[in-house]
Amino acid sequence: xxxxxxxxxxxxxxxxxxxxxxxxxxxxxxxxxxxxxxxxxxxxxxxxxxxxxxxxxxxxxxxxxxxxxxxxxxxxxxxxxxxxxxxxxxxxxxxxxxxxxxxxxxxxxxxxxxxxxxxxxxxxxxxxxxxxxxxxxxxxxxxxxxxxxxxxxxxxxxxxxxxxxxxxxxxxxxxxxxxxxxxxxxxxxxxxxxxxxxxxxxxxxxxxxxxxxxxxxxxxxxxxxxxxxxxxxxxxxxxxxxxxxxxxxxxxxxxxxxxxxxxxxxxxxxxxxxxxxxxxxxxxxxxxxxxxxxxxxxxxxxxxxxxxxxxxxxxxxxxxxxxxxxxxxxxxxxxxxxxxxxxxxxxxxxxxxxxxxxxxxxxxxxxxxxxxxxxxxxxxxxxxxxxxxxxxxxxxxxxxxxxxxxxxxxxxxxxxxxxxxxxxxxxxxxxxxxxxxxxxxxxxxxx
Numbered sequence: 001x002x003x004x005x006x007x008x009x010x011x012x013x014x015x016x017x018x019x020x021x022x023x024x025x026x027x028x029x030x031x032x033x034x035x036x037x038x039x040x041x042x043x044x045x046x047x048x049x050x051x052x053x054x055x056x057x058x059x060x061x062x063x064x065x066x067x068x069x070x071x072x073x074x075x076x077x078x079x080x081x082x083x084x085x086x087x088x089x090x091x092x093x094x095x096x097x098x099x100x101x102x103x104x105x106x107x108x109x110x111x112x113x114x115x116x117x118x119x120x121x122x123x124x125x126x127x128x129x130x131x132x133x134x135x136x137x138x139x140x141x142x143x144x145x146x147x148x149x150x151x152x153x154x155x156x157x158x159x160x161x162x163x164x165x166x167x168x169x170x171x172x173x174x175x176x177x178x179x180x181x182x183x184x185x186x187x188x189x190x191x192x193x194x195x196x197x198x199x200x201x202x203x204x205x206x207x208x209x210x211x212x213x214x215x216x217x218x219x220x221x222x223x224x225x226x227x228x229x230x231x232x233x234x235x236x237x238x239x240x241x242x243x244x245x246x247x248x249x250x251x252x253x254x255x256x257x258x259x260x261x262x263x264x265x266x267x268x269x270x271x272x273x274x275x276x277x278x279x280x281x282x283x284x285x286x287x288x289x290x291x292x293x294x295x296x297x298x299x300x301x302x303x304x305x306x307x308x309x310x311x312x313x314x315x316x317x318x319x320x321x322x323x324x325x326x327x328x329x330x331x332x333x334x335x336x337x338x339x340x341x342x343x344x345x346x347x348x349x350x351x352x353x354x355x356x357x358x359x360x361x362x363x364x365x366x367x368x369x370x371x372x373x374x375x376x377x378x379x380x381x382x383x384x385x386x387x388x389x390x391x392x393x394x395x396x397x398x399x400x401x402x403x404x405x406x407x408x409x410x411x412x413x414x415x416x417x418x419x420x421x422x423x424x425x426x427x428x429x430x431x432x433x434x435x436x437x438x439x440x441x442x443x444x445x446x447x
């Protein structure tokens with residue numbers, strides 16, 4: 001039987017037409033499915049974008065507390081890369097620390113280094129370093145086409161003849177979908193590709209932040225510190241009562257020097273240990289004054305420099321600028337420590353040109369029986385307390401009362417900031433009832 005090429009051609013064309021129609025229908029179905037998927041996925045991307053914008057808001061708020069810290073930008077990006085909720089944690093830690101008493105809503109660079117520990121990061125892609133916070137957040141939370149990873153699948157090249165037979169129809173649909181804008185600056189293909197990827201992308205690998213605490217030094221801490229120092233000094237004085245007998249010294253000055261040495265030996269180790277455990281206590285003016293009263297200004301300056309509260313240059317600048325030392329906080333006293341008695345009281349050294357008064361009164365009674373001692377001590381307190389040192393019996397020199405417009409600038413608990421203190425008010429609070437405002441000497445004793 002002869003081959004009927006006409007029947008063959010007809011059957012071939014009929015089959016080809018069906019294949020072309022089938023490929024076209026598949027392409028149309030695929031396109032419809034992709035557009036419907038884009039409608040669903042757009043809501044997914046919008047939710048991701050909302051999370052990303054909230055994360056960027058947290059990052060901007062965190063940077064306000066981080067201020068001019070050199071690692072501020074990298075800290076917030078590291079936080080976003082450390083986990084979906086980590087940027088909120090960073091902001092909350094910074095906010096809580098900044099609102100602690102004495103911080104006034106701000107954090108210094110040293111505060112931030114104490115609060116946040118960010119390990120050395122591996123090499124970070126430059127594009128992430130220079131990227132804006134919102135763009136970084138959008139890519140981190142899978143809401144930006146910048147984070148789309150295209151399939152490496154090779155697309156088959158289809159020539160003109162192939163296209164006539166319906167080949168490459170799906171590929172041409174993908175091209176159209178990749179060009180057809182859907183919203184949020186993305187095409188239908190972008191929306192669908194992005195939705196297929198994980199919601200959270202870790203752009204900076206191996207990042208982790210750990211948090212410390214700011215060890216504040218409040219009034220309760222100072223009371224404990226003061227009690228420890230006072231007790232140590234009192235115990236030392238009690239243990240050396242016999243040695244402090246005036247008969248053992250050639251002059252009053254020699255006895256005062258010996259007393260100061262006893263006080264320093266008793267207090268230094270306790271002061272240094274306390275500061276080492278919490279260096280931030282040096283930012284407290286009360287602590288500074290207490291240390292100077294016992295150890296002298298030189299020892300306080302040594303601690304300032306050792307623990308990074310001030311540099312030597314900063315201290316020199318403050319002194320050259322006429323700002324008083326911490327010792328001056330004690331009513332205009334000099335940098336030499338005041339003598340403290342067994343009861344923990346303080347007597348300031350002369351601070352004016354008034355010649356020092358060497359005539360004193362008998363020291364506060366500490367011998368004899370308890371009943372006799374208590375009665376004698378009470379009588380001594382009624383006459384001399386606040387006017388004469390209880391150990392040496394020497395008059396407490398207050399210095400001339402400052403004028404109403406005299407003020408002192410002293411460090412606050414926030415490093416780098418100062419506050420104004422009225423020297424007049426300070427003098428009146430301490431010496432107004434016991435000393436003459438012109439001479440700074442004790443008022444006459446009422447017999």
